[in-house]
Amino acid sequence: MGSADGRRTQLLRGALDLCLLAVIEEEPAYGYEMTRRLRERGLSIVGEGSIYPLLGRLERDGYVETYRSASNGGPPRKYYRPSEAGRRALAAGVAEWRSARDALDAVLGRVAVEVAA
Amino acid sequence: MRPFVEDCLREWKRLGVADPAANEMATDLEADIAEAEADGGSAEDVLGVEAFDAPAFARSWAESRGLIPEPAPPAAPPSRFRRWYPVAGIAACLLLALFGVLLLVAKPTKHVTIAAQAGFVIPPRIQKLGPGVPPRFRFVKPGPGGKFLPGARAVIVPPVNPGPDLDIAGALFLVFGLGGAAGFAYVLVRRGRGTPATA
Numbered sequence: 001m002g003s004a005d006g007r008r009t010q011l012l013r014g015a016l017d018l019c020l021l022a023v024i025e026e027e028p029a030y031g032y033e034m035t036r037r038l039r040e041r042g043l044s045i046v047g048e049g050s051i052y053p054l055l056g057r058l059e060r061d062g063y064v065e066t067y068r069s070a071s072n073g074g075p076p077r078k079y080y081r082p083s084e085a086g087r088r089a090l091a092a093g094v095a096e097w098r099s100a101r102d103a104l105d106a107v108l109g110r111v112a113v114e115v116a117a
Numbered sequence: 118m119r120p121f122v123e124d125c126l127r128e129w130k131r132l133g134v135a136d137p138a139a140n141e142m143a144t145d146l147e148a149d150i151a152e153a154e155a156d157g158g159s160a161e162d163v164l165g166v167e168a169f170d171a172p173a174f175a176r177s178w179a180e181s182r183g184l185i186p187e188p189a190p191p192a193a194p195p196s197r198f199r200r201w202y203p204v205a206g207i208a209a210c211l212l213l214a215l216f217g218v219l220l221l222v223a224k225p226t227k228h229v230t231i232a233a234q235a236g237f238v239i240p241p242r243i244q245k246l247g248p249g250v251p252p253r254f255r256f257v258k259p260g261p262g263g264k265f266l267p268g269a270r271a272v273i274v275p276p277v278n279p280g281p282d283l284d285i286a287g288a289l290f291l292v293f294g295l296g297g298a299a300g301f302a303y304v305l306v307r308r309g310r311g312t313p314a315t316a
Contacts, residue, residue: 032149032163036156050164050174052146056181074152078145 012043015097017054019043020089021063021082028067030077031055055080063089121160122147124171125178132176134184142178203308206301214294220287 023029034051038044040060058064063086071077082090118125122143129139146163153162160168167174180187 025144030149031145032152035149035163050167052142052164052174053177053181056178056183060181060183071148075144075148077148081312 001072015093016051017058017063018090018093019098020051020054020058020080021093023085024064024080025082027092028079028081030071030079033077034080058086062086118143118147119150121164121168122150125175128175129184130173131177132179132185134179138179138182138184143272155261190274203301203305207298210294210297210301212294213292214298217287217290217292217294220283220290 002085010105020034023034029037031052034055055064059066059080062083064080064084066078066080068076069079125146126139126143129142130136149163150160153159156162164174167177176185179185
């Protein structure tokens with residue numbers, strides 16, 4: 001049986017693209033800003049690798065659009081926002097995620113968990 | 118520029134990434150790391166474990182953006198046909214060779230015509246005893262209703278047209294059968310060593 005860290009990595013790997021689309025759907029962001037927003041919500045990607053290759057894939061597949069804009073006092077940054085295809089993919093992905101989560105909850109939710117202090 | 122970003126830039130150039138794209142990625146990366154450090158963090162906060170392997174990170178990012186060709190996916194396992202066709206080929210070729218050997222060794226006796234002379238009512242059946250010049254024969258028994266009288270003579274008439282030379286045909290089957298079997302065995306051995314066969 002895999003370790004808790006390994007399982008978390010696997011779960012995150014399958015949903016990280018949705019998370020990225022979700023945070024830039026709220027407001028366009030550049031690379032590090034996305035990392036920071038995810039971390040603020042308890043989703044630290046440190047140890048999982050960076051978001052850049054995933055962003056590159058989303059860009060290549062047409063799920064995000066980019067533009068350059070000045071950041072707060074810094075150099076111009078490359079901002080990402082979801083394209084129309086990206087919004088559709090986000091909606092479909094979230095529906096799939098919720099369906100999978102509900103099915104897992106129906107099974108795992110019955111398990112009484114005692115966490116050692 | 119930070120050493121990590123310089124290493125990435127070097128790797129992108131080595132991989133043939135166009136300068137505008139490489140410079141853009143380097144600029145973004147430099148700015149993100151600088152901002153993370155200003156927040157009290159480090160490059161690891163931006164890059165995770167990839168902060169320790171600049172070439173791998175650079176390659177991964179460039180591949181994902183489609184700036185360089187992605188590595189080919191692992192080859193699919195060979196189909197059942199691809200797995201077994203050398204073995205089937207060897208078996209078929211050995212059968213061919215065996216057929217050639219049979220042609221060489223067990224040649225059918227050439228038909229011999231005998232002309233009836235005095236004493237034969239119906240030409241008797243004869244059997245060839247073996248090779249030699251002249252060939253030797255013996256009478257097996259007279260044909261149905263035949264009658265062999267002492268002192269009668271049989272004149273052997275050589276076959277007019279013996280047909281294709283079975284020796285040559287047998288030798289050809291043997292050579293091509295063994296050659297084919299050796300070829301398929303070569304394919305089988307190379308595949309076993311993991312080297313893709315070009316045949």
